Amino acid sequence: MSLLSVRDLAVSFGGTRVLEDMSFDIAEGEVLGVVGESGSGKSMTALAIMGLLPMGGSAAGRIRFEDRDLLALPEREMQRLRGERLAMIFQEPMASLNPVFTVGEQIAEVLRRHRGMDRRSAHREAISLLKLVEIAAAERRVDEYPHQLSGGMRQRAMIAIALACRPKLLIADEPTTALDATVQAGILDLLRGLRRELGMAVLLITHDLGVVSDICERVVVMYAGRVAETGAADAIFARPSHPYTQALLAAIPRLDGPIGALPAIGGVVPAPADFPQGCRFAPRCPHALPACEVGPPALRTTVSGTDAACIRVQEVA
Amino acid sequence: MLRYAAGRLLAALPVLAIVSLLSFGIVWIVPGDVAVEMAGPTATAEELARLRERLGLTRPWYEQLAGWYGALLRGDLGESILLRQGVAQAIVERLPVTLSLTFTALAIAFVCGTALGVLAAVRAGQAADRVAMGTALVGFSLPDFWLGLVFVYVFAVLLGWLPTGGYVPFSQDPAGWARSMLLPAAALALSQMGLFARMTRAAMLEVLRQDYVRTARAKGMPGWIVIGKHALRNALIPVVTVAGIAAGVLLGGAVVIESVFSLPGVGRLIVGAIQRRDYPVIQGGLLLTATIFVLVNLIVDLLYAALDPRIRHGRR
Numbered sequence A: 001m002s003l004l005s006v007r008d009l010a011v012s013f014g015g016t017r018v019l020e021d022m023s024f025d026i027a028e029g030e031v032l033g034v035v036g037e038s039g040s041g042k043s044m045t046a047l048a049i050m051g052l053l054p055m056g057g058s059a060a061g062r063i064r065f066e067d068r069d070l071l072a073l074p075e076r077e078m079q080r081l082r083g084e085r086l087a088m089i090f091q092e093p094m095a096s097l098n099p100v101f102t103v104g105e106q107i108a109e110v111l112r113r114h115r116g117m118d119r120r121s122a123h124r125e126a127i128s129l130l131k132l133v134e135i136a137a138a139e140r141r142v143d144e145y146p147h148q149l150s151g152g153m154r155q156r157a158m159i160a161i162a163l164a165c166r167p168k169l170l171i172a173d174e175p176t177t178a179l180d181a182t183v184q185a186g187i188l189d190l191l192r193g194l195r196r197e198l199g200m201a202v203l204l205i206t207h208d209l210g211v212v213s214d215i216c217e218r219v220v221v222m223y224a225g226r227v228a229e230t231g232a233a234d235a236i237f238a239r240p241s242h243p244y245t246q247a248l249l250a251a252i253p254r255l256d257g258p259i260g261a262l263p264a265i266g267g268v269v270p271a272p273a274d275f276p277q278g279c280r281f282a283p284r285c286p287h288a289l290p291a292c293e294v295g296p297p298a299l300r301t302t303v304s305g306t307d308a309a310c311i312r313v314q315e316v317a
Numbered sequence B: 001m002l003r004y005a006a007g008r009l010l011a012a013l014p015v016l017a018i019v020s021l022l023s024f025g026i027v028w029i030v031p032g033d034v035a036v037e038m039a040g041p042t043a044t045a046e047e048l049a050r051l052r053e054r055l056g057l058t059r060p061w062y063e064q065l066a067g068w069y070g071a072l073l074r075g076d077l078g079e080s081i082l083l084r085q086g087v088a089q090a091i092v093e094r095l096p097v098t099l100s101l102t103f104t105a106l107a108i109a110f111v112c113g114t115a116l117g118v119l120a121a122v123r124a125g126q127a128a129d130r131v132a133m134g135t136a137l138v139g140f141s142l143p144d145f146w147l148g149l150v151f152v153y154v155f156a157v158l159l160g161w162l163p164t165g166g167y168v169p170f171s172q173d174p175a176g177w178a179r180s181m182l183l184p185a186a187a188l189a190l191s192q193m194g195l196f197a198r199m200t201r202a203a204m205l206e207v208l209r210q211d212y213v214r215t216a217r218a219k220g221m222p223g224w225i226v227i228g229k230h231a232l233r234n235a236l237i238p239v240v241t242v243a244g245i246a247a248g249v250l251l252g253g254a255v256v257i258e259s260v261f262s263l264p265g266v267g268r269l270i271v272g273a274i275q276r277r278d279y280p281v282i283q284g285g286l287l288l289t290a291t292i293f294v295l296v297n298l299i300v301d302l303l304y305a306a307l308d309p310r311i312r313h314g315r316r
């Protein structure tokens, strides 16, 4: 049985559906990558799992984590899960830490809440967590404020907060996008090492296909609020089946750069209000036929073993 | 932190120097002859001469200035002509009344105002928000002396719960002191409470959108800790600025409220002195008011630093 199982997840703001038909699984200890251009619904997927959608957002469908149905869980019980078995780190390490509390206080708070530790042992544990995320001079840093740390160190501190209770699932929403290239590599190495050490599952959201091919076992490629293609990372990189996945891979010369514009196809992701009736990729797809505009294509299994939402997947793959 | 505090203290010194110079200068700035103003139109030339002598106006200005500062450093603010009492003593006698009133009002305004503001922000757009902001607006619009009169009528005259006025020193009877302060402080506080409520609501709405609030929730913290600790600590930083201004406004409002509740405070002393052209008292009052302002701002600066580590570390 998988650790997390998402079925037909949809997220709406008022009458606007920004995400729909989202289904995927994560097994214990597995790393799942979620990729897609800006606005494709990656963060909304993550926040829906955490139960932290922005004001006005609502989720429908089913999210099963361990043996709980998260969307049906009362807020009080979600609070017991968050930070304890289910943790998340965000894109902006600058803004994600509270400026008026020390790093140590912010780590200790989780331990005091979920582990019932007293002030002193939580402080001591905070120091060892800072060492775990490889922050030098942890004994000194623990009593410093976020503004005294570099961007990379802040993201490490965020990771320390997230890992404080050894969660079963860590959701990382573009954890390195806001950082310098050299710092990025360090954070990714850290994440890779930690997940092996702690055996936790990771949902890694990224723009960076290089990162995905590097550390993810399976991938979900999203486009305009729907799954375009999903499957084993090796299969998707070796033989992308969905025209959008193909375009994504063609857009980068090597597998170590971020997704830029898609020169092969041009155009941008439509806003949720302008989603096309049929296949949402149709306006940009070089293989589009009139039949593509009838309705959203269902996922079908491809020759490489992935699942792709494209009616012409047999021909174009 | 110590260096920061020392710096703020040093920065306050020039302000005090300028204010003391202005207080000295009042006698020179007012149009006409101070002695004539004080003694009134019926005074004889002889009386005027004697008054000028007592005020030291016959000496050259630099001697007067030196004398003023010399006395000031000794804590001597001169003699009130009309009260036949030292100005410093007259002020010290009445200061506890005014400070009690102002700071009780500030405490009421701050506590109730921030509470209303937080409630309104958390329930933004809902009924509770409209009720809280409506209350704030009403408080903001009603003049304090009018509220004072209504409070006296309702709570003292009709219901008889609290005294109509008068002051009981805290050292004599703390409970009596609280009873004597409640109505005047509440009347004074209401307008500033509205101000605090609006400021807090705006600051909270801004803070609640920040990523670190989401982080606190992602850590599994219960709602009241997310709001009351993570958000409020940040939202209070701009609200504290308002506290400095509010303290000044309340000090000004205390003058009227002291009259409504017959409280023997500095406000009434100064008003009386202005009516009767008692210049030494006016000078002392000016100096006192300015000193309180400077002190309040100093406290605000220190609170700022206590709330925001970025200021303690000289950033921002």
Ligand SMILES: Nc1ncnc2c1ncn2[C@@H]1O[C@H](COP(=O)(O)OP(=O)(O)OP(=O)(O)O)[C@@H](O)[C@H]1O
Pocket (backbone or CB within 6 Å): A013, A018, A036, A037, A038, A039, A040, A041, A042, A043, A044, A045, A054, A055, A056, A271, A272
């Ligand atoms: N608070 C909100 N109200 C209404 N719509 C929103 C809100 N937040 C996000 N959206 C919409 O939801 C869609 C998905 O946004 P999401 O943040 O999940 O994208 P993303 O894939 O994470 O993009 P990025 O790579 O830029 O982070 C977007 O079209 C966005 O306009």
Ligand code: SF4
Pocket (backbone or CB within 6 Å): A242, A243, A244, A279, A280, A281, A282, A283, A285, A286, A287, A288, A289, A292, A297, A309, A310, A311, A312, A313
């Ligand atoms: S369904 Fe049609 S438009 Fe959509 S990706 Fe496939 S070929 Fe292109």
Ligand SMILES: [Mg+2]
Pocket (backbone or CB within 6 Å): A042, A043, A044, A173
């Ligand atoms: Mg995002």
